[in-house]
Amino acid sequence: MGILYSIIIGAIAGWLGSVIFKGHGLGLLWNIIIGILGGILGSWLFGVLNISLGAGWVGQILTGAIGAIVLLALINLLTGGRRV
Incomplete structure (x- = not known):
């Protein structure tokens, strides 16, 4: 169940980060x-x-989304703005 939970939280956080x-x-x-x-x-x-x-899933989603935004910013810098 832990892997499925990580995938679901990761999908929500990644989507939220990419939308923002x-x-x-x-x-x-x-x-x-x-x-x-x-x-x-x-x-x-x-x-x-x-x-x-x-604590809980809301904090995990927010942490993941902010981390995803930082990660997307780094990817954007490295790729020169091209879409991943």
């Missing part, structure tokens, strides 16, 4: 990948900064 950053989704698979990686990045970043967005 780009204005459109990247597709289900990319949303899941970006969301899961964004969740890892967001958890690390907020841990370093000693910030908590709350």
Whole structure:
């Protein structure tokens, strides 16, 4: 159940991050990948900064979405604005 939960949270966070950053989704698979990686990045970043967005799935989605936005910004810098 843990992997399925991570995929669902990652998909929601990735979609939310891509909507906020780009204005459109990247597709289900990319949303899941970006969301899961964004969740890892967001958890690390907020841990370093000693910030908590709350417990539970809402905090995880927000952390993942913010991490996804940071990740999408880095990808945008590296690709020169081309779509992934």
